[in-house]
Amino acid sequence: MMELVILGLSHHTAPLALRESVALSPSEVPTALDRLTSMGGLAEACVLSTCNRTEVYGRLLPGADAATMLGALEPVRAGLGDSLRRHGYRLRGDSALGHLFRVVAGLDSLVVGEHQIAGQMSRAYGLACSAGTAGPLLHKAFPRALQVGRRVRSETQLSRGIASVAGAAVGLAGRVFRDLSTCRIVTIGAGATVATALRVLRSSGASGPLTIVNRTLAKAQALGAELDGSAAPLADVARHVAAADIVVAATDAQAHLVRAAEVAPLLRGRRDRPLLILDLGVPRDVDPLLRDVRGVYLHDLDDLTAIAERGRQSRLDEVPKAEAIVATAVTEFRRRTADLQAKPAIRALLDELLKFRREAIEGDRDLSPSERVAAERVTGRMVDKLLRRLAPRMKDGTVAPRDLLSVFGVESPSNPDEQSPEGDL
Amino acid sequence: METFARALQAIVPVAWTATAAAYVVAFYRPSAVGERACARLAALAIAFHVALFAAVGLAGRPMVASAGGALASMGLAVAGVHLVLERRIGTRSIGVFPIMIAVVLTLAAASVDMLRWPTTDVPQWSTGLHVLGAVLAYSGLLLAAVYGALFLVQRDALRKRRFGLFFERLPSLELLDQFSWHSLVAAAVFLTFTIGLGHRVGRTDGLEFPYHDPKVWFTNLIWLTCVVLVVGRRVRRVRPATSAWGCVVLFTLALGNMLIVDHFSQVHPTF
Numbered sequence: 001m002m003e004l005v006i007l008g009l010s011h012h013t014a015p016l017a018l019r020e021s022v023a024l025s026p027s028e029v030p031t032a033l034d035r036l037t038s039m040g041g042l043a044e045a046c047v048l049s050t051c052n053r054t055e056v057y058g059r060l061l062p063g064a065d066a067a068t069m070l071g072a073l074e075p076v077r078a079g080l081g082d083s084l085r086r087h088g089y090r091l092r093g094d095s096a097l098g099h100l101f102r103v104v105a106g107l108d109s110l111v112v113g114e115h116q117i118a119g120q121m122s123r124a125y126g127l128a129c130s131a132g133t134a135g136p137l138l139h140k141a142f143p144r145a146l147q148v149g150r151r152v153r154s155e156t157q158l159s160r161g162i163a164s165v166a167g168a169a170v171g172l173a174g175r176v177f178r179d180l181s182t183c184r185i186v187t188i189g190a191g192a193t194v195a196t197a198l199r200v201l202r203s204s205g206a207s208g209p210l211t212i213v214n215r216t217l218a219k220a221q222a223l224g225a226e227l228d229g230s231a232a233p234l235a236d237v238a239r240h241v242a243a244a245d246i247v248v249a250a251t252d253a254q255a256h257l258v259r260a261a262e263v264a265p266l267l268r269g270r271r272d273r274p275l276l277i278l279d280l281g282v283p284r285d286v287d288p289l290l291r292d293v294r295g296v297y298l299h300d301l302d303d304l305t306a307i308a309e310r311g312r313q314s315r316l317d318e319v320p321k322a323e324a325i326v327a328t329a330v331t332e333f334r335r336r337t338a339d340l341q342a343k344p345a346i347r348a349l350l351d352e353l354l355k356f357r358r359e360a361i362e363g364d365r366d367l368s369p370s371e372r373v374a375a376e377r378v379t380g381r382m383v384d385k386l387l388r389r390l391a392p393r394m395k396d397g398t399v400a401p402r403d404l405l406s407v408f409g410v411e412s413p414s415n416p417d418e419q420s421p422e423g424d425l
Numbered sequence: 426m427e428t429f430a431r432a433l434q435a436i437v438p439v440a441w442t443a444t445a446a447a448y449v450v451a452f453y454r455p456s457a458v459g460e461r462a463c464a465r466l467a468a469l470a471i472a473f474h475v476a477l478f479a480a481v482g483l484a485g486r487p488m489v490a491s492a493g494g495a496l497a498s499m500g501l502a503v504a505g506v507h508l509v510l511e512r513r514i515g516t517r518s519i520g521v522f523p524i525m526i527a528v529v530l531t532l533a534a535a536s537v538d539m540l541r542w543p544t545t546d547v548p549q550w551s552t553g554l555h556v557l558g559a560v561l562a563y564s565g566l567l568l569a570a571v572y573g574a575l576f577l578v579q580r581d582a583l584r585k586r587r588f589g590l591f592f593e594r595l596p597s598l599e600l601l602d603q604f605s606w607h608s609l610v611a612a613a614v615f616l617t618f619t620i621g622l623g624h625r626v627g628r629t630d631g632l633e634f635p636y637h638d639p640k641v642w643f644t645n646l647i648w649l650t651c652v653v654l655v656v657g658r659r660v661r662r663v664r665p666a667t668s669a670w671g672c673v674v675l676f677t678l679a680l681g682n683m684l685i686v687d688h689f690s691q692v693h694p695t696f
Contacts, residue, residue, distance in 0.1 A: 154456060154457045154458065155456070155458075157454065157455075157456075160455060161593055162593075172583075174597060175579060175582075175583060175592065175595070175596075175597055175598065176583065176597055176598050176599070177597055177598075177599050178596075178597045178599035178600040178603065179599075271661045271662070271664055272602075272658075272661060272664060272665050274598060274599070274665075291584075294664065294666075295664070297583045297584065299586070303586050303588070306586070306588060307588045310588055
């Protein structure tokens with residue numbers, strides 16, 4: 001029987017630095033696929049590589065094992081094979097299939113229920129198709145996995161709500177402003193936290209003018225160049241905040257950089273335009289008194305964490321439902337695959353039985369025409385009954401089709417490539 | 426035709442109740458299946474509602490001839506306008522509120538019975554337009570109040586950091602403010618038209634216009650408040666939160682006008 005195998009590492013088994021060092025770019029994936037199928041012992045292969053996981057999905061050729069795969073991957077990226085050996089996991093059969101379905105559904109993601117993984121998996125499958133390394137098993141498993149992912153997302157609340165701090169920042173902006181693309185953004189600070197928040201805001205459609213206010217202007221200019229923004233000195237912070245729609249602050253300053261006494265008078269002019277301030281600094285960069293100014297919505301890191309935590313919890317409550325969908329899908333997939341794989345063997349068995357029957361009836365010359373008709377009718381029923389009993393057992397694997405056919409001296413019609421590999425994974 | 430109209434009169438609130446139930450489910454547990462159910466049930470309810478108006482009209486009692494008809498029209502206007510807006514914003518997260526109001530209005534309409542009015546009471550064109558204008562104006566006020574109240578709920582969630590169900594499901598403050606503002610402007614326009622036409626209708630009847638009638642006074646007060654609010658927003662002297670409160674107060678006044686002031690009026694009691 002065709003069996004899916006997986007070799008990979010993820011955020012569950014490897015630290016971020018290691019995951020980053022082995023992540024393959026889309027341009028490297030075709031080389032990896034080529035090596036895996038030409039010398040890695042895989043009949044079919046697909047590689048998924050994201051910031052949180054690098055996984056090889058495939059079908060092993062008889063005699064091949066994990067060592068063959070790892071050996072083939074080593075030249076693609078130095079240390080990849082070794083990392084997979086030391087920090088990786090190896091799955092096969094139903095557990096591999098279940099893992100594939102869980103990954104696409106977002107159940108195995110760092111932020112449970114995130115939906116980018118389905119797109120990444122779809123692209124990985126597309127690359128395997130383009131490279132010609134996806135065969136009968138992957139052509140069945142991947143589209144089914146994407147279907148299961150869609151089903152989990154539509155039938156459960158696993159992907160609903162906000163489940164990350166960055167998502168909470170975007171969620172808050174979306175609860176205040178109708179169209180983020182017209183919002184003027186001001187950041188106070190140009191560090192990693194601000195850069196991450198800005199990237200998330202930009203990718204969520206906040207494409208309006210950006211001003212980065214920072215003590216070190218060169219650092220602000222560098223971030224501005226990356227995210228299409230301008231730099232401004234810290235001395236002008238109150239004026240920039242008063243002119244902004246969204247303010248993101250995250251510095252390591254020990255005192256408030258945005259003081260209510262300075263900003264509040266400047267805000268009197270803006271009557272109907274709200275101001276959203278996201279203070280991600282610890283200690284806080286924005287005077288909490290600004291919260292009392294009309295039209296100002298000030299939120300700190302605790303608020304964002306509370307939103308994300310609430311979303312995470314409600315997603316976790318949906319995990320059992322999603323897992324049940326995945327388990328059902330695995331069983332169903334296995335049954336369907338067994339059905340499809342047993343069909344040629346059942347056909348071969350039927351042909352053989354009909355051949356026996358024909359030989360037996362035609363070999364008996366003493367039969368009158370009416371007796372011949374009766375014999376055909378009776379033996380026809382016998383063949384039918386025999387097949388009705390054997391076919392379900394051949395489909396569910398209770399009776400191995402190959403063994404049964406060998407009793408009748410018939411060679412198994414299945415492709416030798418589709419047989420189970422003997423080697424260890 | 427009367428039997429058919431009566432059957433529809435009973436079916437319409439049921440159809441809106443089923444739609445509201447689907448919207449309640451979609452509010453608590455949003456899903457693609459739930460959203461499709463909302464859309465289909467709403468389309469069905471609208472179809473029944475339009476069929477009801479056609480049947481009542483064919484029975485010789487146009488919608489404007491009875492208080493029941495006016496209430497049913499308000500229900501259709503409120504639900505219909507919201508469904509159009511909903512298609513524009515692409516979310517059914519707040520539909521539960523206007524649809525619930527449609528349920529209440531259609532239930533009230535069915536209890537008043539549109540077919541009870543005698544066919545001889547069919548009003549003139551100008552009176553009909555006056556009633557239609559009033560229905561649309563009050564529908565506008567109702568929608569402005571609903572969106573205004575939702576704006577206040579979302580604003581409260583953001584200010585007091587209550588990140589619960591309403592925070593998650595309600596759309597942005599700006600969107601709710603825009604909906605409330607546009608509904609208020611529409612209400613002001615229809616109210617101006619209705620009051621103007623009412624004045625003309627009152628004069629053409631050959632009688633002296635009852636300027637001192639409490640209903641006329643109260644309706645003019647509502648109109649004035651509405652216009653002040655619209656102008657105040659336009660010149661940016663009124664903040665969105667004040668405007669939202671204003672919409673809620675205005676609709677409360679309009680409700681009081683229909684339910685309380687009506688009893689003291691000599692002009693034309695609604696019920």
